[in-house]
Amino acid sequence: MTLDNTPSAPTGEDPELVSLYEDLLDVDLYPLWTITRDLLTPSPRPRSVPWLWSAQVLAELAERALRLIPVERGGERRVLSLGNPGLGGLPYAAGTLWGAIQCLGPGETAPAHRHSPGAIRFILSGDGVATTVDGDVCDMHPGDLILTPSWNWHDHSSASDGPMLWFDGLDLPMIEALDAVFFEPYPDFRQPDTEPHNRSEATAGPGPRYVPGSVRDVLTDAHSPLLVYRWPDTDKELSRLAAESGEAMVSLEYVNPDTGASVLPTLSCGMHRLTPGGRTLPVRRTGNSVFVVYQGSGTSVIDGRRFDWSAGDMFVVPSWAAAEHASGEGADLFSIGDSPVLRALGIYRELPLDTAQQVTGVFVPAQLQRTETR
Ligand code: 1HN
Secondary structure, X not given: OOOOOOOOOOOOOOHHHHHHHHHHHHOOOOOHHHOOOOOOOOOOOOOOOXXXXXXXXXXXXXXXXXXXXXXXXXXXXXXEEOOOHXXXXXXXXXXXXXXXXXXXXXXXXXXXXXXXXXXXXXXXXXXXXXXXXXXXXXXXXXXXXXXXXXXXXXXXXXXXXXOEEEEEEEOXXXXXXXXXXXXXXXXXXXXXXXXXXXXXXHHOOOOOOEEEOOOOOOOOOOOOOOOEEOHHHHHHHHHHHHHHHOOOEEEEEEEOOOOOOEOOOOOEEEEEEEOXXXXXXXXXXXXXXXXXXXXXXXXXXXXXXXXXXXXXXXXXXXXXXXXXXXXXXXXXXXXXXXXXXXXXXXXXXXXXXXXXXXXXXXXXXHHHHHHHHO
């Protein structure tokens, strides 16, 4: 069998050397000087590629699945996962991120369970579904962000006469890479529908629920006590930022109101508003991202590949890909990313480029960025 790390150094005629390589292989030891695969690349080489799934294709196939596939124990969810073609058949949007469209029909319940991977939902269309998160019934409306943090019981129940569609984002591939996946079904099919609903919105602290740009530091193992971020609040904050910015794109990150940290220890969630006619400069960032177009249309160039998008499309920006975004009519883009993990581990980097994708900025290590902003 030939493996990537089969010794390839010339063994020559020296019988002692020949037997050294044979003996090493026999006991599962690989000498570093013979390993031919790139272990230390000058910059990240994610296996995932820039890719886009169109809303029309997603909605059409979700609708067919809705007619044909019931939601039951075992499968648990009617979910179509974004499978990045660079990942050789894995059902992952990027190396560290799960992205998917989920569809729930009128009167259906997706059964209660919990797992160590954390998840978020961003609602695309429909109404009348609630996700119950550890007993708190969270009503879902388009544009809302709902958290189902690690190891929180959750189920989805529809009291609607139409289907509802939302985006699911999970850190599942990251938790799998860390060999830390746990899963447990809830004893009953669903959790009780307790009143009042949306308790986390009433009980969460008074701190800000959004920050401009993105969270720069803070890692705790706590998730946000606030489980729902409503679209009218997000919209208002985006408008406020846009009014005072003058930039082609304003971004905010949803944060834990108690700590200012990203909503989950493993996942960041953001919204980005491109002004009409706006065009950003390209930038590289470590960490994978999945974008969901909430409204409007535009174009992104990701490592030289151009993607035209409109409402409901989903696309992936792999780690360190040069990404720039532009919009004629204006647009709102939701995103998830693994940046909290990279920042906590001191390996987050950002590199602004000019329009010709030449380096204009000097790389500033995360540690320095933090001291500057404190
Ligand atoms: C999950 O629990 C949900 O709760 C959605 O809606 C997608 C993908 C993989 C593993 C668990 C949900 C999921 C998932």
